Amino acid sequence: MQKIGVFVCHCGTNIAATVDVKAVAEALGREPSVVVSQDYTYMCSESGQNLIKDSIRDYGLTGVVICSCSPRMHENTFRKAAAQAGLNPYMVEIANIREQCSWIHKDKAEATEKAIILGRAAIAKVQLNTPLIAGESSVTKRALVIGGGIAGIQTALDIAEAGFPVDIVEQKPTIGGKMAQLDKTFPTLDCSACILTPKMVECAQNENIRILSYSEVESVSGFVGNFTVKIRRKARYVDETKCTGCGLCTEKCPVKKVPNEFNLGMDNRRAIYIPFAQAVPKIAVIDADYCNMLKNGKCGVCSKVCTAGAVDYKQTDTFVEEKYGAIVAATGYEISDVSRYDEYAYSQSKDVITSLEFERLTNAAGPTGGTLLRPSDGKHPHTIVFIQCVGSRCTPEKGKPYCSKICCMYTAKHAMLTREKYPDTDVYVFYIDVRTPGKNFDEFYRRAVEEFGVHYIKGAVGKVAPRADGTLEVQASDLIMNEQLHISADLVVLAAAIEPxxxxxxxxxxxxxxxxxxxxxxxxxPKLRPVESPTAGVFLSGMCQGPKDIPETVSQASACAAKVIGLLSKNKLTGNxxxxxxxxxxxxxxxxxxxxxxxGAITYSDKEFRMPDRTTKTRRVAWVNPAVCQGCGxxxxxxxxxxxxxxxxxxxxxxxEVDAICK
Amino acid sequence: MRYDEIFAAMLKRAKELLADGTVNRVIGWKRGEFSYDVTPAVFETPEELDAGFVYDAFCGANVSKYLIRESEKPGRILCFLKPCDSFSFNQLLTEHRIRRENVYAVGIPCEGMADVKRIRAAGIDGITGIREEGERFIVSTLYGEESMDRREALAERCLCCKSKRHPVFDELIGDEGEDAPDDARFAEVARLETMTAEERFDFWRGELSRCIRCNACRNVCPACTCENCVFDNPASGISQKAAADSFEESMYHIIRAFHVAGRCTDCGECSRVCPENIPLHLLNRKFIKDIDELYGAYRAGDKADARNPLVNFTEGDAEARIVHERGKA
Structure with missing residues (x-):
């Protein structure tokens, strides 16, 4: 027979305004095995906890029911309080009468009745509770970062700096991510590559960091502190240990017309290639879809010219299996497909481009060597129209419901740089709102308007129509002037929504x-644990968690690293x-x-059992490894x-509990 | 193949396999009190086979469940599996309930089994045997011979047979058949789905009210193989012996349907053995149909290493919301 104490929390008016807490305490006091039932304004306060501790000692309680907020909030608080009073912490049960009762009901009588029922269910459960003792598990002091963009790079560098080994898994042949493709960065206008590549090199040089490029996560098992991850290392057809990155093969390869993804298909690369000059690792990779040797066994030029003998056409995918204590998701973002918006004519005209393509067109390592030229005819554009929120802030059928956050600022940057470099260019920006919250952001945007004379027009573009003379007719409305506009543009740039x-x-x-x-x-x-996923041991870094600019991404990446370091510096984790x-x-x-x-906590083995008739029978039975089980049920x-x-x-x-509720 | 041809081939193989030591026992069927009252039985010698082994259109009983206990015994046992029996056998292998190495499985062809209840319903009594003549069954009775259209006498499960193929076997008698489409199998379930909730509840109350809790459905079911059934385990909180009220009548069958969901091969044994003619197989078929619709076509027992969709998670699984919406319909 248990001796149960019931403690009903007012939570100020959070509970007490909708639930008659005195009536709840009184009703639950009449339940079997309940020896004391009290109410108090804030059970989680020190005096509230003392009330519980004193009652445990005074009444010799064997079980405690606390009618309060969600167990996610204060279960631990009350378990610790019980333990301090000498009661096994797992003899404490929470009846959630706040989130699941007072906050969602208006009628006090109804809410009170429900609170009593929830309390009864918790009492019924506590009757059957038994003391439990938590075990401990070890922590593998190694982290895995999935994604090698700026988020993954920063997280990895910070973890490595703290002395823990880190593996970066990157699906592309090089780390660097989207930031490597950007030209300048707002609001300071420093060169993206110039600030990124030192960090990439640092990753390559840091002895605690291992870069697994051209690789993907194949499977994950285990739990916080003890993950086992299988990683597929895709065949590069180039021996990483031999390739010196000299690039001779990429010059001699006869397959010249492979769309270059680094320049978003606006120029070509060879079938064997190094993604870009500052790639890390700087190791060539063969594109199996285009390589003649891999497709039909005829060629072998790269192998002949390679003085290091690194080319290996017989290479196959290999697998690495490694144990990790923590996993960081830093998978970043992609530009959403804008060809679905027929009105902007992206798939009809080469001169309708996305902002990322614009970045490449203005970058010195881009297809035009940094001179802004129209993709269609290679001429200087004289009128450029930027369209904001393409696919962002849309209804679900049309696009993404969220704001992509970075477009207002990079468009201001594009507009400003264009006007600076080519003052004879007219630049129009069509926007819904210009959103510039951030340090020096609004000043930056205002410079674009005031100093550089960019025409910002509040309004939507209804249609972009390619015309026979090669120009693009942009039909739009100016909401402030309340007039229809027809602009003859040479180039239209779409601020495409970003997506995970x-x-x-x-x-x-x-x-x-x-x-x-x-x-x-x-x-x-969302507020208090923004860099952790709800799954213990899995952390979030960068755009994979939501739209962010570079400074925010880097801050979050470092915050994420701090959490990982906190976990990895523990020797033991208390289990559940x-x-x-x-x-x-x-x-x-x-x-x-x-x-x-x-x-993967359950294994099977054949076990011998003595039968009632004294014979022995071998049966296959399950065994749960308590160190691995997470109690999901x-x-x-x-x-x-x-x-x-x-x-x-x-x-x-x-x-x-169900019986108590249905009674 | 005709039943007598299959029988002759089975008897011949059984004797050969016993003689060459491949097996030391044979599980087949023997006649009970009445000619249609056929039960699975184990034979150890050629003499026992000659004396007791039978096979005709009344041998509908599925022997696969017996192999759980039989495969634990020393030596190897020969079993003859009709296509639908082999699905059950395969499912039991998936669940590690049968020791495969102790079983020698011979697949036999099947053109359907007779349902004695339907023959009786046609006004034929005093049944002493059954044989076939072309598309007709000749039922011998105490009062002479009666002839019946084959389709009039076949069991419901055979009229909408799901497969003539054996997903597992060591050898085959006759030619291997093929899977059949599922439409006919789900027609009755689809009809029940068109009812209102009240009509459907009334339908099931009417059917289940006849339950006498004899447990025959559970005992024959090749999916009900727990070491300790929840209905026999006082600790489960739901064990009871009698269908004391309408709630308990329903609860027993609903719990059973949930327990075999995703594992039931739709062999139809539950309805065959029900002394009250409750169409229990419809409950299981509803689950099979739902699983097919929510998670993609799946046949329990088709592949020995398959995971049933209810204990498997894939990215393509129906969202919980869809399941919830359907549940309200």
Whole structure:
């Protein structure tokens, strides 16, 4: 027989305004085994906790029910308080009468009745609680960063700086990400490559960092502190240990017409290539889709010219398996497809481009050597129209509901730099709003308007029509002047919405990390835990969590590294004693539990059992590794025989709660 | 192949395999109190086979579940599996319930099994045997021979047979068949789905009210193989022996349907053995149909290493919202 104390929290008026807390305390005081039932303004306050501790000692309580906020908020607080008073912390149950009751009801009588029912369910559960003792698990002191853009680079550098080994997995042949493709960065206008490439080189030189480029995460198992990750190293057909990056092969390769993805297909590269001059690692890679030797066995030029003998046409994908204590998702973003917006004629005219293409057209390493030329005829554009929010801030059918955040600022940058370099160019920017919250951001935008004479027009572009003379007729409305505009433009630049990397969703599945409806990773808490995913040991860095500019990305990347370092500097992690266990006498050996276990905690073995007739029988039975089990409970519902049960949330405890609610 | 041809081939192979030591026992069927009352039985010698082994259109019983216990015994056992039995057998292999190395499985062709309840319903009594003549069954009775159109006498599960193919076997008698489309199999479920919730509840209340809790459906079911069934385990909180009220009648069958969901091969044994003629297979078929629609076509027992969609997570799974919306319909 338990001796149960019930403590009902007012939470100021959060609960007390909608729930008659005195009535709840009184009603629950009449429940079986309840020896004391009290209410208090703030149970989580020190005096509230003392009330609980004193009651545990005075009444010799064996179980505690606290009617308060969600267990996510204060379960730990109350468990610690109970432990200080000598009670096993797992003898504490929370009835959530705030988030699940007072906050969602208006009628006080109804809310009070529901609070009493929730309290009864918790009391019914506590009757069956047993003391539990948490185990410990070790921490593998190595981190994995998935994605080698500026976010992944910064996180990796910071973790490595703290003395922990880090692996960067990058799906492209080089790290650098989108930032490597940018020309200048707002609001200071420093060269993107100039500030990025030193960090890339630092990654390559740091002895704690291993770069696994041209690689992808294949599978993930384990749990916080103890992940095992299998990484696919895609075949480069070039031996990384031999290639010196001299680039001779990329000059001699006879396949010359391969669209160069680094310049967004605006010029060509060879079938064997180094993505760009400052690539890290600077190792050639063969594009198997274009290489003659790989396609039909005829060529072999690169192999002949390579003095290092690095070319290996027989190379195949290999796999690396490594253990990690923490995993960082830094998968970044992509430019959304703008060809779906017929009105902007992106797929009809070469002179309608995205902002990222504009970056390449103005970059010294770009297809035009940095001179702004129209893609169609290579002439200088004299009228340029920038269109904002293409696919951002849309209805779900038309595009993304969110603001892509970076477009206002980079468009101001593009407009300003164009006017500076080519003063004879007319520049128009069509916008819904100009959003410039950030240090020196609004000043920057105002310079574009006031000093550089960029025409900012509030209004939407209805249609971009390519005309026979090669110009683009832009039909738009000016909402402030309330007039229709027809602008004959030479170049139209679309500020395309950004979207999470296509690889993010499958990665989220591998990591059992959650995502929002836009496929951005969700944080453990949007304000208080912004760099952690709800899955323990998985952290978020950069754009994969939401739109961000470079300074924000770098800040978040460093914040993320701080969290990872905090985890990796621990020697032991206290486990969760609420783990599953199998009743061997009831286990059928069917493997359902092992199939659904996301942590690989369940193994099977043949075991001998003495039968009632004194014979021995060998049966296949499940065993749960308590250090690996995270207590999710998936196995307990998948088990057909009811052999699998979860400590702290046993089948009988849950049934008792349901019975108490249905009574 | 005709039943007597299959029988002759089975008997011949059984004796050969016993003689060459491949197996030391044979599980087949033997006659019970009545000619149509056929039960699975184990034979150890050629003499026992000659004396008791039978095979005709009444041998609908699925022997795969018996192999759980039989495969634990020393030596190898020969079993004869109709296509639908082999799906059950394969599912049990998937669940590690049968020791594969202790079983020698011979796939036999099947053109459908007779349902004695339908024959009786046609007014034929005193049944002493059955044989076939072309597209007709000749039922011998105490009062002479009766002839029936084959389709009039076949079991419902055979009229909408899902497959003539054996997903697993060591050897085959006759030619291998093919899978059949599922439309006919789900027609009755689709009809129930068009009912209103109240009509459907009334339908099931009417059917399940006849349940006498004899447990035959559970005992025969090749998916119900728990070491300790929840209905026999006092610790489960739901064990009970009698269908004391309408709630318990329903609860037993609903829990059972949930427990075999994703694992049921739709062998139809539950409905065959029900003394009250409750169409229990419809509950299971509803689950199969839902799984097909929500998670893509899946046949339990088709592949030995397959994971049933209810214990598997894929990116293509139906969102919880869709499942919820359908549940309200």
């Amino acid at each position: 990397s296509k690889s993010a969703r499958s990665l989220a599945t591998l990591l059992t990390a959650s995502m929002d409806t836009n496929d951005f990773f969700t944080e453990a808490h 004693p609420c783990v599953a266990h199998s009743d061997e006498l009831m286990c059928n050996g069917c493997s359902n539990c092992a199939n659904v276990c996301p942590y 998936a196995c307990t519902v998948a088990c057909p025989s009811g052999a699998m049960d979860l400590s702290g949330f046993s089948n009988s405890q849950i049934m008792a």
